[in-house]
Amino acid sequence: MSPRSSARFEEMREEKKALIMNTALEHFSNVGYHATTITHIARHAGISKGLMYNYFKSKEDLLAAIMNRSVTEIYEYFNPDNDSHLTPEEFEMFIRKVFMVLHEKRQFWKLLFRIMMQPGVYERLFGEASGSLNISGRPFREYTDNMMMLLVGYFRKKGESAGPDYDPMTDLLMFINAVKGFALTSIFSEEQYQGEYFEKVTDALIKRYK
Secondary structure, three states: OOHHHHHHHHHHHHHHHHHHHHHHHHHHHHOOOOOOOHHHHHHHHOOOHHHHHHHOOOHHHHHHHHHHHHHHHHHOOOOOOOOOOOOHHHHHHHHHHHHHHHHHOHHHHHHHHHHHOOOOHHHHHHOOOOOOOEEOOEEHHHHHHHHHHHHHHHHHHHHOOOOOOOOHHHHHHHHHHHHHHHHHHHHHOOHHHOHHHHHHHHHHHHHHHO
């Protein structure tokens, strides 16, 4: 196979894989993860069940791939130089990039959160004993632990120039909950939480916690 043919084959394979993942995402959300079968996904994606197994070995593997794709998109903006220090500029960029992704792919994330709220799905992905989510071959927990470590260091650094009443861990928890709350609200809200309002809240969060 020539290099051009090989590249085109790989491109077609990625297109088919994306079609399967997008079809599964929609049906996991609307029909339910447990009620949706591989046969159901294959039929709505317009491919054979046998071909499905050339891309994903199981429904759980398919769910983990969907999460891997979306979570990787978020984490690639966090600490981009991969050092052990989170600068104020990196902190601001992370917030802006995350909210940009949520804003531009609102429907995608709405479906994803609906899947995660279904009984048993969260445990399949993130459970201590059987969590199946990996990012670039590494357990998701390694990424969350590293992220928390960098955030703790960042807020403790802030405390060096703050007053004696400043509690970095309380401020960190408030930041995490503010980001989660705004993310969920903007994803599931009507249009008044979009546009100019969205930008103002993003700026306010950065101003408050940077």
